[in-house]
Amino acid sequence: MASLTLDKVRKAFGPVEVLKEINLSIDDGEFLVLVGPSGCGKSTLLNLIAGLETSTDGEIRIGDRVINDVHPKDRNIAMVFQSYALYPNMTVRKNITFGLEIRGVSNAERDKAVADVAKLLQIEPLLDRKPAQLSGGQRQRVAMGRALVRDPDIFLFDEPLSNLDAKLRVDMRTEIKKLHQRLGSTIVYVTHDQIEAMTLASRIAVMKGGILQQFDTPQNIYERPNNMFVAGFIGSPSMNFMDATLRDENGTLSVHIDREGSPISLPLFEAPESYRAYAGKKVVFGIRPEALTHKRSSSDSADSQYVNFDSKVEVIEPTGADTMTVIEIAGKEIVARVRPDRAPTPGESMTFSADMSQISLFDPDSELRI
Amino acid sequence: MQPSLPGKAQATLREVLPRLVLSPSLFLILLFVYGFIIYTGYLSLTDSRMLPSYDLEGFGNYANLWGQRNWLVALQNLAIFGILYIAICSVLGLVLAILLDQKIRGEGILRPIYLYPMALSFIVTGTAWKWFLDPGLGLENTMHLWGWESFTFNWIKDRDMAIYTVVIAAVWQSSGFVMAMFLAGLRGIDSEIMKAAQMDGASRWSLYTRIVIPQLRPVFLSAFVVLAHLAIKAYDLVIALTNGGPGRATELPATFMYSYTFTRNQMGVGASSAVIMLAMIASIIVPYLYSELRERR
Numbered sequence: 001m002a003s004l005t006l007d008k009v010r011k012a013f014g015p016v017e018v019l020k021e022i023n024l025s026i027d028d029g030e031f032l033v034l035v036g037p038s039g040c041g042k043s044t045l046l047n048l049i050a051g052l053e054t055s056t057d058g059e060i061r062i063g064d065r066v067i068n069d070v071h072p073k074d075r076n077i078a079m080v081f082q083s084y085a086l087y088p089n090m091t092v093r094k095n096i097t098f099g100l101e102i103r104g105v106s107n108a109e110r111d112k113a114v115a116d117v118a119k120l121l122q123i124e125p126l127l128d129r130k131p132a133q134l135s136g137g138q139r140q141r142v143a144m145g146r147a148l149v150r151d152p153d154i155f156l157f158d159e160p161l162s163n164l165d166a167k168l169r170v171d172m173r174t175e176i177k178k179l180h181q182r183l184g185s186t187i188v189y190v191t192h193d194q195i196e197a198m199t200l201a202s203r204i205a206v207m208k209g210g211i212l213q214q215f216d217t218p219q220n221i222y223e224r225p226n227n228m229f230v231a232g233f234i235g236s237p238s239m240n241f242m243d244a245t246l247r248d249e250n251g252t253l254s255v256h257i258d259r260e261g262s263p264i265s266l267p268l269f270e271a272p273e274s275y276r277a278y279a280g281k282k283v284v285f286g287i288r289p290e291a292l293t294h295k296r297s298s299s300d301s302a303d304s305q306y307v308n309f310d311s312k313v314e315v316i317e318p319t320g321a322d323t324m325t326v327i328e329i330a331g332k333e334i335v336a337r338v339r340p341d342r343a344p345t346p347g348e349s350m351t352f353s354a355d356m357s358q359i360s361l362f363d364p365d366s367e368l369r370i
Numbered sequence: 371m372q373p374s375l376p377g378k379a380q381a382t383l384r385e386v387l388p389r390l391v392l393s394p395s396l397f398l399i400l401l402f403v404y405g406f407i408i409y410t411g412y413l414s415l416t417d418s419r420m421l422p423s424y425d426l427e428g429f430g431n432y433a434n435l436w437g438q439r440n441w442l443v444a445l446q447n448l449a450i451f452g453i454l455y456i457a458i459c460s461v462l463g464l465v466l467a468i469l470l471d472q473k474i475r476g477e478g479i480l481r482p483i484y485l486y487p488m489a490l491s492f493i494v495t496g497t498a499w500k501w502f503l504d505p506g507l508g509l510e511n512t513m514h515l516w517g518w519e520s521f522t523f524n525w526i527k528d529r530d531m532a533i534y535t536v537v538i539a540a541v542w543q544s545s546g547f548v549m550a551m552f553l554a555g556l557r558g559i560d561s562e563i564m565k566a567a568q569m570d571g572a573s574r575w576s577l578y579t580r581i582v583i584p585q586l587r588p589v590f591l592s593a594f595v596v597l598a599h600l601a602i603k604a605y606d607l608v609i610a611l612t613n614g615g616p617g618r619a620t621e622l623p624a625t626f627m628y629s630y631t632f633t634r635n636q637m638g639v640g641a642s643s644a645v646i647m648l649a650m651i652a653s654i655i656v657p658y659l660y661s662e663l664r665e666r667r
Contacts, residue, residue, distance in 0.1 A: 052565050073571030085562035089584035098580070099570035146566075 002063040002153040002186060003028050004049070009058035011044055011210075018044050019210045021058070026203060029184045035197040036207035037233070042190045043158060045207070049188060050079050050156055062153055073102075078147035079156040082163065084139045086131040086146075093127040096145045117145045120179075137168045144179075157189040161196065173199060194234045198222065206230045224360070228284060228367040231360055237289050237324060240334045243364070244285040246278045255285050255361075259330050264309045268356055274370055275361065283370065284362040289324065289335045291358040294342040295351040306353040313344045327352070407648065414641035422637060431638040441643065443618055444626040447533050451622065452601040454537045455544070459597055460590065462541065463548025468578065470549070471556045481553070484546035492543065496610025499539040500526070529619040532612055536604075536620055539611055544600065548593050555589035556582065595658045599651050623647050 004026050011019040019041045026032045034042040047053040049060060051072035060067050067075050078099075086095050096117060097110045105113070118124045121141045131139060140160060147155055157176075161169045177200055180187055191197055197204050198218045206213040206221065206229075214226040225231035231239045245256045247265070253275055254267040266285075268275065296306050314333070317324040323343040325336045336352055344350045361370040417427045435441050466484060470477055487495065502508040503526040513521035525531035559582060567577050605624035612620040614629075623643060631640025 050565075050569060052568065072569050077569065079566070079569050081562040081566060083560055083562045085560060085566035087563060087567070087581050089581070089587075098567075098572075102571045102573075102576065146570075 003030075004032070004154055004186060004188065005059075005061040006045075006049075007059040007061070009045070009048060009060060010056045011041070011048060011053070012056045017210060019048075019055075022212050024205055024212070024215060026186065026188075028186055031180050031187045031189065031200055031202045033197040033201035033204050034188065034190045034207060035192065035194055035204060035233075036213075038192060039209075040207040041210040042192075042207050046079075046156055046158055046188060046190045049154070050077055051075050076150075076153045077156060078150050078152040078154075079158065080140075080143045080147050080160045082159040084131075084143040084163075086139060086142055088131050091128050091130055092123065092134070092142050092145075095131065095142060096149050099146065099150050113149050117149045120148065121145050136164050137172065140164065140172055144176075148183075153186065155185055155187045157187065159191055160189075161191070162193075176200065195236065198234065204234075206233060208233075223358070224369065225286075226369055228286070228362050231286050231362070231369075235288055237335045239286045239288050239360070240292065240332075241362075242285045242287075242329055242332055242334065244283055246275060246281060246283050246361070248279040253279060255283070255356075255359075257285065257330055262310070264329070266307045266309070266354055266356060268359075269305050270357070278361070278363075278370055282364050284364050284367070286360040286362060287354060288358065289337040290322075291355040292334070292336040293353050293355075294336075294338045296353040305356045307356055308351050308353050310349055310351050312349045313346050315346055316343055318343065325350075410641045410644050414638060414645050416638055418637035418641065420635040420637065427638075431642040435639050435642050435646070438639070440618055440621060441623075441626055444621045444623045447620060448602065448622050450533050451537055451540070451604065452598065454534070455540050455601050456594060456597045458537070458541045459545045459548045460593055462545040463593065464552050464583070464586075466545065466549040467552035467556055468582075470553060481550070484549050486546065487543045488547040490543065492540075492604075492607040493610045495539055495543045496607045499535065499542070500611050503535050503538075526612065527616060529616050532616060532619045536608055536611055540601075540604065540607055543607075544597065548597070551589055551593055551596075552586060555586045559585055591658070595654055598654045602647055602650050602654075623650075 004024075006022050006024040009019060009022045010017070022045060024032070034045060036042050044053065048055050051067070051070065055068060062075065062077075086092075087098065090098065093114055096114050097105075100110045100113060114127065115124075118127055121144060123138065123141050123145060126134060126138055126142065131142065134142065143160070160176075161172055164172060173196060176189075180200075189196075189200060201218050203216065204218050204221050205215045208229050214221055214230045216224075221230060221234055225234065225239075228241065232241070242257055245258070247254050247256045249265075249267070252267050252269070253271040254265050257264040257266070295308055311327040311329060311334075313325055314328055315326040316338075317326070318340060320340075322337045323340050325338045325344060327334050327336060338344070362368065363370055412424075413422055414431050415426050415428060416423050417425050417430075470480060470484075474480075503523070505511065505522070505524040505527060510521060510523045513523075526535045563581065564577065567581050572580065603624060604622055605628065608614060608620055608622055608625055614621045614625045624647065627640050627643045627647065629640075630636040630643065634640075
């Protein structure tokens, strides 16, 4: 177990730069999730940590040890692959102990290590089977067992759940989280699934185009996204964006959305100082579906500041717990999250409440958070 | 859509047409392959000499065959040739494939170079190697011209060594093809498995011996089947290279069959040797086909 530091790490394949100056640092026992759309460089970054590829520039440290030029096998890292990468010609037991055998661990110790890991992952009955005889979830467990048995400093997971069906994925997600809590190991986990990132991580690194967009705790990333990409990528359904103008009305800033017929004006009662500079300018108004609900009053929740407006309902999508209500504002489809018993019928007009304490404003040019 | 009468006729035609088109070739194969297999089997039980005769005489030809020293020599040669040919081709093909799989530059040029001998007929291979191995013309002569007077390489004229020259020529022809098979097998191995082994700390040697080569088992089987039936059928190579000689030193079952059937007026014995060869090949191919077809299901 150890901390991990990436210092100005760059990676280029010829003239193509796939990672641009990545700075990350996690403490011992943290669960770091690298998340981003495909091609964002997250797997490359993981391969750099694993030592399967070498960085063009920068420094990678485990604890205080610089590992840039250390062979993968000497980094004391274990990795779980997307395809599980089990050796098809060996039994589960052999798969798990192969790494130990190569390292010259004695027979007795190997047997004990396998027994411990098998018990932990509940794969004892599978030990003498071949990988081809296992289901996807079982292979996943064996792959994790192979990583666990070596007791490494850092575990790397490369999209380990993407080949499982939806139900099993949720189960295994919980299991990985439990395992992390029990073992307290340092984990770096790559995924393109933002829900996995939110549920598992102690810290998330959102990446796009080889650039680290934001590196923070899940809650901070959700509530205070650095830019429009992070805001749109994290959260499902994703954040609504509307073109708006910030107006100064007698000292109170308000978000003004130009809508045909009846413009919407949403006052900000506790606007941060940073908003001042944008008074009278165009901004992008971002609000998450759950902050946009059926009509409520501020007495419902002390911290919230509800502002009401009317809109026609286009489509409703019931999910059981909530009904996603699609409305159209200034040519954009906006999703609101409404309690099922308050759900409207499509075509009807309804009053919505926006919780102005949970909004984000972005600069329309730089797309950065204001 | 309502099936109209022309529509119905069309549907019937669509069903019948493929069978109609295939039927001539099916008929020809049934007659000239399977028909003549049965005919040969029948002849092996008759007293045919120079011309086919239809008087059955039971298994006398088979008893005669197994009493022939020439036949036993041919079988012994086949054993030497077959084992060495299959073993050397497999090992050489595997090594070449592994070397070629190291992401080397120019793979696109090297691969066809190794594969090219397979495009040649065995007759061409045999003739070329006959000249190359001939002490008066080829390697030995060249070495002498270059000044290495004591160099001798006259296996092709040596009764005990001639069979090995057949092995050399056949290996030269086929190992590139086996390499291509192994290369395809290597390319089929998940690259993440290689990475996992690397992280497990496997050396290059143990990576190949413990993880990669065991996964190539199906390729070994395919290569064995292809090479084994080529070995049993081997005829043209021997004819072109040594013509069964010196003496009868490189006689193989196929050349034995030909000479007994068509030049020594022992058609019954020749036919029975052909049946034995068929049985040998069938014992390799049939289980293979059976396992392949069962896997597909």
